[in-house]
Amino acid sequence: MRFASFFDVAFRAFRDPSALSKLVVIIAGASSGGLVAYADAKLDRDLASSQESTKKKVLILGTGWAGTSFIRNLDSSLYDVQVISPRNYFAFTPLLPSVTCGTVEARSIVEPIRNITRKKRGEIKFWEAECFKIDPANKRVHCRYTTAANSGRMDEFLVNYDCLVVAVGARSNTFNIPGVEENCHFLKEVEDAQKIRRSVMDCFERASLPNLDEAERKKNLHFVVVGGGPTGVEFAAELHDFVAEDLSKLYPSLYGLVKIEVIEAGEHILTTFDKRIGKFAEEKFQRDGIDLKTGFRVINVSDKEITMRSKTTGEFSEPYGMVVWSTGIGTRPLIADFMKQIGQGNRRVLATDEWLRVCGCDGIYAVGDCASISQRKIMEDIAEIFRIADIDNSGTLTVKEIQDVLEDICLRYPQVELYLKSKRMSSILELLKDSKGDAKKEAIEVDIEEFRKALTDVDSQVKTLPATAQVAAQQGTYLARCFNKMKDAEEHPEGPLRIREGGRHQFRPFRYKHLGQFAPLGGEQAAAQLPGDWISIGHSSQWLWYSVYASKQVSWRTRFLVISDWTRRFIFGRDSSCI
Known part of the structure; x- marks a missing residue:
């Protein structure tokens, strides 16, 4: 071993007292080159490990749009990054309505989260588990992993953090209406889309049984969509195309008995879009034979009937074969409990400031549908x-x-x-x-x-941002860039106005940039509302929708799979199997 290497080791040892004992071993074994070389390498590893342990622990809850966007844009070499989510993949949720009818396969819109993390600098730990409690006082979270193969046994564990990013999303809002939770389908997860697909085919198979009368067949083929927002409208359009283009050929005797109904509490559908788009969608649904009930509120859903009320017709019930509930988002139990802990129990979602920091908490950030920016007045x-x-x-x-x-x-x-x-x-x-x-x-x-x-x-x-994938993705990207610019553990985005008192903001507040929105309306027609109040409706907008949604996939693998699914559908039609 050269003297230069020896004195280099000695210098590092005196800078790190914990390594002093290793220097004694090196000196004692100076006559043995192999021993010194081993000690030198061991010291290098120990010093690297010591440096690694000083990194700030960043814990991310959730692998949805906000969480995945944060992970993809974070410089993971700066932090000790840990991710916890009950699902080990990211799902491209805007294509869930397409999954319900076999236009796109479920596996084509999901990307394993480990595929994303392994491409990052530095190690990112991922655990497939559910966080059921946040402990802000002790800076830790309580998690559990349910082992389905072992009779549902739950293994619980604790994870500490320095910074917590809450991105758990939201669940469907039932408004506490009786029977909704037990008898309706939701459309928030990939599993929901797969259940709807099986349920649609089950309705047709039941209706084709020989011992049923016409009334029973009509009941089984009555599909109800509650909610006239983008998800509900897109699903109704997809279902209509599935029935008209594919199932009509497989079940010709049942085609005339199918009824698709959209129930909306407001006076119009697609209220988040320009009025011209809403009007076009209503006229198109009328031409396609989709029954649109506006101004109706659902008050009860039993296993056989759905009951609704309107100002003009009063209360009445009708039988159904399947109900899909798509009426907005509700609070997850984890977030509801956490809000009570921090004095936000009277809110629907977590309140954050413009830097996405949870109000009243230290080192906790919230992004996506589980939070809303409390804009300073x-x-x-x-x-x-x-x-x-x-x-x-x-x-x-x-x-x-x-x-x-x-x-x-x-x-x-x-x-x-x-x-x-x-x-x-x-x-x-x-x-x-x-x-x-x-x-x-x-x-x-x-x-x-x-x-x-x-x-x-x-x-x-002052406007509240919509609970969309676009908002969540931009928030995740913004927060990751803030973390990448933080110089040490104590530095945070600047909160107050700092004119004449220390210069401009270190981090600009989050500003949402609306990039436009689409509403596929079936029959290879779509409506597009793009920045600058530019409205496009028709077949050209559908092709624009194809190109945008293909480009927004998180990997070339999913991009290729989605495009191949669309091509397969054009050539062979949709798959009608119940798997």
Whole structure:
């Protein structure tokens, strides 16, 4: 061994007292080159292990859109990353309606989470288990793994964390309506889509039995979809195409008895889209023979009948063969219990700030459908904003002083831009001039009362983000980038407005960028609402939908499988087997 190597080991040993004893062994065995070489290598491993243990532990709960997006964009070499989820895969949920009717196979839209983690720098530990309790006081979570092969025996364990990212999503909202949980199908998971597919085929097989009368056959072939949102509408359209294009050939005597019904509590379907899209969808459903009931509320679902009520017809019941419930999202028990612990028990989802930090917690972040950003209102900070902007302490703001804080105000309070857009104003200066009644005056000065008066209605534009895959994915990506920029364990995204008090924000608040949305309506037609209020409806939009959804797959494997499924469907039709 060269003297340079020896003194290098000695230097590292004195820097690390725990390695001093190893240096003694090295000196004692200096006459043996093999022993010294072994000790040197062992010391290198110990020092590397010591450095590894100082990494901050980041625990991610969930492998949905938000959790997977966070994992894919996180620099895992900076942290000790652990992932816990009851499913060991990511599912491309926008294609679940296609899975229900065999247009796309279930395995084509799932990517094993270990395929994703093994491509990352640094080791990422994954455990397929369910988190049933979060303990923020001790910074740990309680988990359990249910062994199905061992009579449902549950193995429980604890996992500690420094930072916790909650991305467990949400469950279907039943609104506590009797019978929904027991008698309806939901469409949130891959397993749900597979159950619906088997149930559709079971309805047709039962209806084809020789001992049934026509009334019984009609009952079995009555498919009810509760909810006129994107998922419910897309499933109804997929089911109609499946029946018209494929099952009509296999069950020609039953085709005329099939009834597809969509029940919506509101006056129109697809209310999150432009009104033109909703109107087109309603007209198309009418042409296709899909029965659309708007203004009806379901009040009970038994194993044989569904009961609903409307203002015009009152309460009535009708038999059904299958019911699919798609009426929004509800809170998971884990999140409900956690919210009670941290004083948010009166909310539907976790409240976070604009940096996705759970309000009232240290080191806990929440992304996706289980959380909602509690947007800070500008009127709550109006006095502080005025104080920071008033540099000369004159009690009034000049044009220059206002211009100095414009960027930070719009960054911290996105509702300002929305309000100016609604008023067709390009700047907050126009708003202040308008409030003074002299829009032509260039030199403007306002006191705090005039400043407050001009911004009074701005907070009316505070919007809650929709619970969509697009929002969840963007939140996961944003949070991962924040983590990648953190220099040490104590650094966090800046919360308060820091104008004149330390510079700009270290991390900009999360801002959702809407990239558009699609609504497949069946018959190779779709509706697209893209940024800039651009609306496209028809066959060309369907091909755009194909290209966008194929490009958004998380791997080339799933991209190839989905495209091959679409090609197979065009050539051979949909698979009607019950597996």
